[in-house]
Amino acid sequence: MHELSIVKDIFSTLEEHYEAKVEDIQKIQVTAGLLSNVQPVLIQNAFDAFIADNLIYRDMELEVVVNDIIAHCHSCDKDFKVEYHRFVCECGTPSTDIVQGNELYISKVIFKQSL
Amino acid sequence: MASNPKSLGNRVGSLQCDNTTLHLLKANDFVANAIRERLKNVCVINVCSSPGSGKTTLMQETGKRLGKDLKISVLVGDPETDRDAVRMKEVGLNALQIVTGGMCHIEAQMILQALDHIDLEDTDLLFIENVGNLLCPSAFDLGEDYRVTLLATTEGDDKPKKYPRMFLTSELMLVSKADLLPYVPFTVENVTKDAREVNPNIEVLTISTTNGEGIDQWCEWLKERVKAKKANEAE
Numbered sequence A: 001m002h003e004l005s006i007v008k009d010i011f012s013t014l015e016e017h018y019e020a021k022v023e024d025i026q027k028i029q030v031t032a033g034l035l036s037n038v039q040p041v042l043i044q045n046a047f048d049a050f051i052a053d054n055l056i057y058r059d060m061e062l063e064v065v066v067n068d069i070i071a072h073c074h075s076c077d078k079d080f081k082v083e084y085h086r087f088v089c090e091c092g093t094p095s096t097d098i099v100q101g102n103e104l105y106i107s108k109v110i111f112k113q114s115l
Numbered sequence B: 001m002a003s004n005p006k007s008l009g010n011r012v013g014s015l016q017c018d019n020t021t022l023h024l025l026k027a028n029d030f031v032a033n034a035i036r037e038r039l040k041n042v043c044v045i046n047v048c049s050s051p052g053s054g055k056t057t058l059m060q061e062t063g064k065r066l067g068k069d070l071k072i073s074v075l076v077g078d079p080e081t082d083r084d085a086v087r088m089k090e091v092g093l094n095a096l097q098i099v100t101g102g103m104c105h106i107e108a109q110m111i112l113q114a115l116d117h118i119d120l121e122d123t124d125l126l127f128i129e130n131v132g133n134l135l136c137p138s139a140f141d142l143g144e145d146y147r148v149t150l151l152a153t154t155e156g157d158d159k160p161k162k163y164p165r166m167f168l169t170s171e172l173m174l175v176s177k178a179d180l181l182p183y184v185p186f187t188v189e190n191v192t193k194d195a196r197e198v199n200p201n202i203e204v205l206t207i208s209t210t211n212g213e214g215i216d217q218w219c220e221w222l223k224e225r226v227k228a229k230k231a232n233e234a235e
Protein backbone atom coordinates (compact mmCIF):
# COMPACT_ATOMS: atom_id res chain seq x y z
CA MET A 1 0.00 0.00 0.00
CA HIS A 2 1.20 3.50 -0.63
CA GLU A 3 -0.38 5.28 2.31
CA LEU A 4 3.03 6.37 3.56
CA SER A 5 3.87 8.01 0.22
CA ILE A 6 0.59 9.89 0.48
CA VAL A 7 1.33 11.02 4.02
CA LYS A 8 4.79 12.23 3.00
CA ASP A 9 3.17 14.05 0.10
CA ILE A 10 0.68 15.67 2.49
CA PHE A 11 3.51 17.15 4.53
CA SER A 12 5.64 18.26 1.61
CA THR A 13 2.56 19.89 0.07
CA LEU A 14 1.73 21.68 3.32
CA GLU A 15 5.31 22.83 3.77
CA GLU A 16 5.47 24.15 0.26
CA HIS A 17 2.16 25.94 0.49
CA TYR A 18 2.23 27.33 4.02
CA GLU A 19 6.00 27.54 4.63
CA ALA A 20 6.79 28.38 8.27
CA LYS A 21 3.11 28.52 9.11
CA VAL A 22 2.84 24.72 8.94
CA GLU A 23 3.85 24.63 12.57
CA ASP A 24 0.60 26.37 13.50
CA ILE A 25 -1.63 23.82 11.83
CA GLN A 26 -3.95 22.10 14.24
CA LYS A 27 -5.95 19.92 11.92
CA ILE A 28 -6.21 19.01 8.28
CA GLN A 29 -8.92 17.40 6.28
CA VAL A 30 -8.12 15.19 3.32
CA THR A 31 -10.80 14.37 0.78
CA ALA A 32 -10.40 11.06 -1.02
CA GLY A 33 -12.66 9.77 -3.76
CA LEU A 34 -13.61 6.11 -3.56
CA LEU A 35 -11.58 5.49 -6.71
CA SER A 36 -8.38 6.89 -5.22
CA ASN A 37 -7.89 3.56 -3.45
CA VAL A 38 -7.20 5.30 -0.16
CA GLN A 39 -8.23 3.42 2.94
CA PRO A 40 -9.07 5.94 5.68
CA VAL A 41 -7.86 3.63 8.45
CA LEU A 42 -4.56 2.91 6.75
CA ILE A 43 -3.88 6.55 6.00
CA GLN A 44 -4.75 7.45 9.59
CA ASN A 45 -2.26 4.87 10.84
CA ALA A 46 0.44 6.06 8.47
CA PHE A 47 -0.24 9.65 9.53
CA ASP A 48 0.00 8.78 13.23
CA ALA A 49 3.26 6.93 12.65
CA PHE A 50 4.67 9.88 10.73
CA ILE A 51 3.80 12.57 13.28
CA ALA A 52 5.08 10.43 16.15
CA ASP A 53 8.52 10.75 14.55
CA ASN A 54 8.25 14.43 13.73
CA LEU A 55 8.13 16.65 16.79
CA ILE A 56 6.75 19.75 15.15
CA TYR A 57 3.71 17.89 13.83
CA ARG A 58 3.04 15.84 16.91
CA ASP A 59 -0.30 17.43 17.78
CA MET A 60 -1.68 17.65 14.29
CA GLU A 61 -4.97 15.90 13.60
CA LEU A 62 -6.19 14.32 10.41
CA GLU A 63 -9.71 13.80 9.18
CA VAL A 64 -10.37 11.79 6.04
CA VAL A 65 -13.56 12.44 4.09
CA VAL A 66 -14.54 9.85 1.52
CA ASN A 67 -16.40 10.92 -1.63
CA ASP A 68 -18.83 8.72 -3.54
CA ILE A 69 -18.24 8.01 -7.20
CA ILE A 70 -20.35 10.20 -9.48
CA ALA A 71 -20.40 9.78 -13.25
CA HIS A 72 -22.07 11.80 -15.98
CA CYS A 73 -24.58 10.21 -18.33
CA HIS A 74 -24.46 11.77 -21.77
CA SER A 75 -27.83 10.34 -22.79
CA CYS A 76 -29.72 11.92 -19.90
CA ASP A 77 -27.24 14.77 -19.52
CA LYS A 78 -27.20 14.31 -15.77
CA ASP A 79 -24.91 12.98 -13.08
CA PHE A 80 -25.54 9.66 -11.37
CA LYS A 81 -24.04 7.93 -8.37
CA VAL A 82 -22.04 4.81 -9.09
CA GLU A 83 -23.01 2.03 -6.73
CA TYR A 84 -21.50 -1.43 -6.44
CA HIS A 85 -19.00 -0.33 -9.09
CA ARG A 86 -21.61 -0.40 -11.78
CA PHE A 87 -20.70 2.51 -14.04
CA VAL A 88 -24.06 2.40 -15.77
CA CYS A 89 -26.82 5.02 -15.57
CA GLU A 90 -30.35 3.97 -14.64
CA CYS A 91 -31.28 4.56 -18.29
CA GLY A 92 -28.84 1.75 -19.21
CA THR A 93 -26.10 3.89 -20.73
CA PRO A 94 -22.58 3.11 -19.51
CA SER A 95 -20.25 5.98 -18.75
CA THR A 96 -16.63 6.41 -17.77
CA ASP A 97 -16.97 10.15 -17.51
CA ILE A 98 -16.11 10.41 -13.83
CA VAL A 99 -17.27 13.67 -12.27
CA GLN A 100 -16.23 12.75 -8.75
CA GLY A 101 -14.35 9.86 -7.18
CA ASN A 102 -10.78 10.05 -8.49
CA GLU A 103 -9.77 13.01 -6.35
CA LEU A 104 -7.27 13.10 -3.54
CA TYR A 105 -6.56 16.45 -1.99
CA ILE A 106 -6.18 18.45 1.19
CA SER A 107 -9.55 20.10 1.51
CA LYS A 108 -9.27 22.00 4.76
CA VAL A 109 -6.52 23.34 6.99
CA ILE A 110 -7.29 24.63 10.47
CA PHE A 111 -4.72 26.68 12.31
CA LYS A 112 -4.19 26.89 16.03
CA GLN A 113 -5.51 29.91 17.86
CA SER A 114 -3.24 32.80 17.12
CA LEU A 115 -1.75 34.66 20.05
CA MET B 1 9.65 38.12 1.89
CA ALA B 2 6.09 37.18 1.02
CA SER B 3 5.22 35.40 4.21
CA ASN B 4 1.82 35.33 5.84
CA PRO B 5 0.38 38.73 6.75
CA LYS B 6 -3.08 37.11 6.94
CA SER B 7 -2.50 35.46 10.28
CA LEU B 8 -1.36 38.76 11.78
CA GLY B 9 -4.79 40.18 11.17
CA ASN B 10 -6.57 37.48 13.10
CA ARG B 11 -8.56 38.35 16.14
CA VAL B 12 -7.18 36.98 19.36
CA GLY B 13 -8.45 33.52 20.02
CA SER B 14 -10.00 33.00 16.61
CA LEU B 15 -9.48 29.83 14.63
CA GLN B 16 -8.41 30.26 11.08
CA CYS B 17 -9.78 27.77 8.65
CA ASP B 18 -8.49 27.56 5.13
CA ASN B 19 -10.65 25.72 2.62
CA THR B 20 -8.29 24.56 -0.09
CA THR B 21 -7.79 22.10 -2.88
CA LEU B 22 -4.17 21.10 -2.57
CA HIS B 23 -3.95 18.07 -4.81
CA LEU B 24 -1.82 15.17 -3.69
CA LEU B 25 0.38 12.92 -5.80
CA LYS B 26 0.52 15.68 -8.41
CA ALA B 27 4.29 15.37 -8.62
CA ASN B 28 3.79 11.96 -10.19
CA ASP B 29 1.57 13.33 -12.96
CA PHE B 30 4.09 16.07 -13.66
CA VAL B 31 6.90 13.55 -14.10
CA ALA B 32 4.64 11.25 -16.16
CA ASN B 33 4.05 14.07 -18.62
CA ALA B 34 7.79 14.70 -18.85
CA ILE B 35 8.23 11.03 -19.78
CA ARG B 36 5.53 11.35 -22.43
CA GLU B 37 7.36 14.35 -23.89
CA ARG B 38 10.61 12.44 -23.97
CA LEU B 39 9.28 9.23 -25.51
CA LYS B 40 7.45 10.73 -28.45
CA ASN B 41 8.57 8.02 -30.85
CA VAL B 42 8.19 5.08 -28.53
CA CYS B 43 4.92 3.30 -27.85
CA VAL B 44 4.83 2.81 -24.07
CA ILE B 45 2.70 0.09 -22.52
CA ASN B 46 2.17 -0.23 -18.76
CA VAL B 47 1.46 -3.90 -18.04
CA CYS B 48 -0.37 -4.54 -14.77
CA SER B 49 -1.78 -7.56 -12.95
CA SER B 50 -1.71 -9.50 -9.71
CA PRO B 51 1.50 -11.44 -9.02
CA GLY B 52 1.77 -14.51 -11.24
CA SER B 53 -0.82 -13.69 -13.88
CA GLY B 54 1.74 -14.20 -16.61
CA LYS B 55 3.20 -10.76 -17.38
CA THR B 56 6.82 -11.84 -17.70
CA THR B 57 5.95 -14.95 -19.69
CA LEU B 58 3.89 -12.82 -22.07
CA MET B 59 6.75 -10.33 -22.55
CA GLN B 60 9.08 -13.23 -23.33
CA GLU B 61 6.65 -14.67 -25.85
CA THR B 62 6.09 -11.24 -27.40
CA GLY B 63 9.85 -10.78 -27.71
CA LYS B 64 10.17 -14.09 -29.53
CA ARG B 65 7.36 -13.26 -31.95
CA LEU B 66 7.97 -9.59 -32.63
CA GLY B 67 11.66 -9.25 -31.83
CA LYS B 68 12.60 -9.39 -35.51
CA ASP B 69 10.18 -6.67 -36.61
CA LEU B 70 10.28 -4.30 -33.67
CA LYS B 71 12.89 -3.17 -31.23
CA ILE B 72 11.38 -3.91 -27.85
CA SER B 73 12.69 -2.74 -24.48
CA VAL B 74 11.33 -3.64 -21.08
CA LEU B 75 11.49 -1.99 -17.67
CA VAL B 76 10.53 -4.49 -15.00
CA GLY B 77 9.41 -3.53 -11.55
CA ASP B 78 10.08 -6.01 -8.80
CA PRO B 79 10.05 -5.39 -5.08
CA GLU B 80 13.32 -7.23 -4.41
CA THR B 81 14.93 -9.28 -7.18
CA ASP B 82 16.10 -9.02 -10.78
CA ARG B 83 14.82 -12.44 -11.83
CA ASP B 84 12.27 -11.20 -14.34
CA ALA B 85 14.80 -8.99 -16.14
CA VAL B 86 17.12 -11.98 -16.41
CA ARG B 87 14.27 -14.04 -17.92
CA MET B 88 13.62 -11.33 -20.49
CA LYS B 89 17.27 -10.92 -21.42
CA GLU B 90 17.43 -14.65 -22.05
CA VAL B 91 15.10 -14.20 -24.99
CA GLY B 92 17.05 -11.22 -26.29
CA LEU B 93 14.93 -8.40 -24.92
CA ASN B 94 16.61 -5.19 -23.87
CA ALA B 95 15.52 -5.32 -20.24
CA LEU B 96 16.29 -3.35 -17.11
CA GLN B 97 15.10 -4.16 -13.62
CA ILE B 98 13.66 -1.46 -11.42
CA VAL B 99 14.00 -2.74 -7.88
CA THR B 100 11.30 -0.88 -6.01
CA GLY B 101 12.67 -1.74 -2.58
CA GLY B 102 9.54 -3.44 -1.35
CA MET B 103 7.24 -0.81 -2.78
CA CYS B 104 3.90 -1.96 -4.11
CA HIS B 105 3.92 0.07 -7.30
CA ILE B 106 6.19 1.93 -9.71
CA GLU B 107 6.16 5.72 -9.64
CA ALA B 108 6.89 7.91 -12.63
CA GLN B 109 10.11 9.16 -11.03
CA MET B 110 11.54 5.63 -11.09
CA ILE B 111 10.80 5.35 -14.80
CA LEU B 112 12.35 8.71 -15.55
CA GLN B 113 15.55 7.69 -13.78
CA ALA B 114 15.59 4.29 -15.47
CA LEU B 115 15.41 5.93 -18.91
CA ASP B 116 18.97 7.18 -18.40
CA HIS B 117 20.24 3.65 -17.87
CA ILE B 118 18.65 1.83 -20.76
CA ASP B 119 19.52 2.25 -24.40
CA LEU B 120 16.31 3.37 -26.07
CA GLU B 121 17.90 4.21 -29.41
CA ASP B 122 15.54 2.95 -32.13
CA THR B 123 13.19 1.41 -29.58
CA ASP B 124 9.69 1.05 -31.04
CA LEU B 125 7.96 -0.47 -28.09
CA LEU B 126 8.66 -0.03 -24.39
CA PHE B 127 6.93 -2.32 -21.94
CA ILE B 128 6.78 -1.44 -18.28
CA GLU B 129 6.03 -4.55 -16.26
CA ASN B 130 4.47 -3.09 -13.14
CA VAL B 131 4.69 -4.61 -9.67
CA GLY B 132 2.15 -7.41 -9.21
CA ASN B 133 -0.75 -5.58 -7.55
CA LEU B 134 -4.13 -4.51 -8.91
CA LEU B 135 -4.63 -1.70 -6.43
CA CYS B 136 -1.81 0.78 -6.00
CA PRO B 137 -0.35 0.90 -9.53
CA SER B 138 -3.70 2.12 -10.81
CA ALA B 139 -3.15 5.52 -9.19
CA PHE B 140 0.23 6.17 -10.81
CA ASP B 141 0.48 7.39 -14.37
CA LEU B 142 3.88 6.31 -15.74
CA GLY B 143 3.71 8.30 -18.95
CA GLU B 144 2.35 5.31 -20.82
CA ASP B 145 0.28 5.40 -24.01
CA TYR B 146 -1.72 2.34 -23.03
CA ARG B 147 -2.41 0.44 -19.88
CA VAL B 148 -2.93 -3.28 -20.31
CA THR B 149 -4.18 -5.40 -17.41
CA LEU B 150 -3.85 -9.16 -17.28
CA LEU B 151 -6.34 -11.23 -15.35
CA ALA B 152 -5.62 -14.95 -15.20
CA THR B 153 -8.44 -17.46 -15.36
CA THR B 154 -7.20 -18.82 -12.02
CA GLU B 155 -7.95 -15.54 -10.25
CA GLY B 156 -11.74 -15.61 -10.44
CA ASP B 157 -13.99 -13.67 -12.79
CA ASP B 158 -15.16 -11.15 -10.17
CA LYS B 159 -11.98 -9.05 -10.10
CA PRO B 160 -12.91 -6.05 -12.28
CA LYS B 161 -15.45 -4.84 -9.73
CA LYS B 162 -13.05 -5.42 -6.85
CA TYR B 163 -10.35 -3.32 -8.47
CA PRO B 164 -12.42 -0.86 -10.49
CA ARG B 165 -9.83 1.84 -10.92
CA MET B 166 -7.41 -0.53 -12.58
CA PHE B 167 -9.96 -1.65 -15.14
CA LEU B 168 -11.35 1.84 -15.53
CA THR B 169 -7.93 3.12 -16.55
CA SER B 170 -6.98 0.22 -18.82
CA GLU B 171 -7.49 0.16 -22.58
CA LEU B 172 -7.14 -3.60 -22.81
CA MET B 173 -7.85 -6.51 -20.51
CA LEU B 174 -6.02 -9.70 -21.33
CA VAL B 175 -7.68 -12.78 -19.91
CA SER B 176 -4.58 -14.93 -19.48
CA LYS B 177 -4.01 -18.66 -18.98
CA ALA B 178 -7.00 -19.48 -21.18
CA ASP B 179 -5.66 -23.03 -21.48
CA LEU B 180 -6.85 -23.53 -17.88
CA LEU B 181 -10.46 -22.52 -18.59
CA PRO B 182 -11.75 -26.12 -18.56
CA TYR B 183 -10.48 -26.58 -15.00
CA VAL B 184 -11.51 -23.38 -13.23
CA PRO B 185 -14.83 -21.74 -12.34
CA PHE B 186 -14.28 -18.78 -14.65
CA THR B 187 -16.08 -17.63 -17.76
CA VAL B 188 -14.82 -15.06 -20.22
CA GLU B 189 -18.41 -13.93 -20.66
CA ASN B 190 -18.83 -13.05 -16.96
CA VAL B 191 -15.52 -11.26 -16.66
CA THR B 192 -16.17 -9.29 -19.83
CA LYS B 193 -19.59 -8.22 -18.58
CA ASP B 194 -18.10 -7.18 -15.24
CA ALA B 195 -15.23 -5.29 -16.84
CA ARG B 196 -17.53 -3.47 -19.28
CA GLU B 197 -19.78 -2.35 -16.44
CA VAL B 198 -16.74 -0.64 -14.98
CA ASN B 199 -15.34 0.52 -18.31
CA PRO B 200 -17.57 0.17 -21.38
CA ASN B 201 -14.66 0.98 -23.69
CA ILE B 202 -12.28 -1.70 -22.48
CA GLU B 203 -11.12 -4.18 -25.11
CA VAL B 204 -10.95 -7.82 -24.06
CA LEU B 205 -8.66 -10.46 -25.49
CA THR B 206 -8.31 -14.04 -24.31
CA ILE B 207 -4.77 -15.42 -24.44
CA SER B 208 -2.58 -18.32 -23.43
CA THR B 209 1.17 -18.40 -23.72
CA THR B 210 0.99 -22.15 -23.14
CA ASN B 211 -1.09 -23.06 -26.20
CA GLY B 212 -0.68 -19.84 -28.18
CA GLU B 213 -4.33 -18.81 -28.16
CA GLY B 214 -4.83 -15.11 -28.87
CA ILE B 215 -1.12 -14.34 -29.13
CA ASP B 216 -1.37 -13.46 -32.84
CA GLN B 217 -4.15 -10.98 -32.07
CA TRP B 218 -2.13 -9.56 -29.20
CA CYS B 219 0.85 -9.05 -31.51
CA GLU B 220 -1.40 -7.40 -34.10
CA TRP B 221 -2.83 -5.12 -31.43
CA LEU B 222 0.71 -4.07 -30.51
CA LYS B 223 1.85 -3.53 -34.09
CA GLU B 224 -1.14 -1.29 -34.78
CA ARG B 225 -0.43 0.78 -31.67
CA VAL B 226 3.25 1.20 -32.56
CA LYS B 227 2.30 2.25 -36.06
CA ALA B 228 -0.29 4.71 -34.79
CA LYS B 229 2.21 6.29 -32.42
CA LYS B 230 4.79 6.79 -35.14
CA ALA B 231 2.20 8.14 -37.59
CA ASN B 232 1.02 10.56 -34.95
CA GLU B 233 4.54 11.78 -34.31
CA ALA B 234 5.32 12.14 -38.02
CA GLU B 235 2.42 14.54 -38.51
Ligand SMILES: Nc1nc2c(ncn2[C@@H]2O[C@H](COP(=O)(O)OP(=O)(O)O)[C@@H](O)[C@H]2O)c(=O)[nH]1
Pocket: B049, B050, B051, B052, B053, B054, B055, B056, B057, B058, B132, B176, B177, B178, B179, B180, B207, B208, B209, B210, B211
Ligand atom coordinates in the same frame (compact mmCIF):
# COMPACT_ATOMS: atom_id res chain seq x y z
N1 LIG C 1 -1.16 -22.56 -17.60
C1 LIG C 1 -0.55 -21.42 -17.90
N2 LIG C 1 0.42 -20.95 -17.09
C2 LIG C 1 1.03 -19.78 -17.43
C3 LIG C 1 0.66 -19.04 -18.58
N3 LIG C 1 1.42 -17.92 -18.63
C4 LIG C 1 2.23 -17.97 -17.56
N4 LIG C 1 2.01 -19.09 -16.83
C5 LIG C 1 2.71 -19.51 -15.58
O1 LIG C 1 2.32 -18.65 -14.52
C6 LIG C 1 3.38 -18.43 -13.63
C7 LIG C 1 3.64 -16.95 -13.41
O2 LIG C 1 4.03 -16.35 -14.63
P1 LIG C 1 4.86 -15.00 -14.72
O3 LIG C 1 5.02 -14.68 -16.15
O4 LIG C 1 6.11 -15.09 -13.90
O5 LIG C 1 3.84 -13.99 -14.01
P2 LIG C 1 4.05 -12.47 -13.55
O6 LIG C 1 4.26 -12.49 -12.07
O7 LIG C 1 2.75 -11.78 -13.89
O8 LIG C 1 5.21 -11.91 -14.29
C8 LIG C 1 4.59 -19.15 -14.23
O9 LIG C 1 4.73 -20.38 -13.58
C9 LIG C 1 4.19 -19.32 -15.67
O10 LIG C 1 4.78 -20.46 -16.27
C10 LIG C 1 -0.39 -19.57 -19.43
O11 LIG C 1 -0.77 -19.00 -20.44
N5 LIG C 1 -0.95 -20.75 -19.02
Ligand SMILES: [Mg+2]
Pocket: B055, B056, B057, B084, B129
Ligand atom coordinates in the same frame (compact mmCIF):
# COMPACT_ATOMS: atom_id res chain seq x y z
MG1 LIG D 1 6.92 -10.91 -13.59
Ligand SMILES: [Zn+2]
Pocket: A073, A074, A075, A076, A077, A089, A090, A091, A092, A093
Ligand atom coordinates in the same frame (compact mmCIF):
# COMPACT_ATOMS: atom_id res chain seq x y z
ZN1 LIG E 1 -28.76 8.05 -18.40
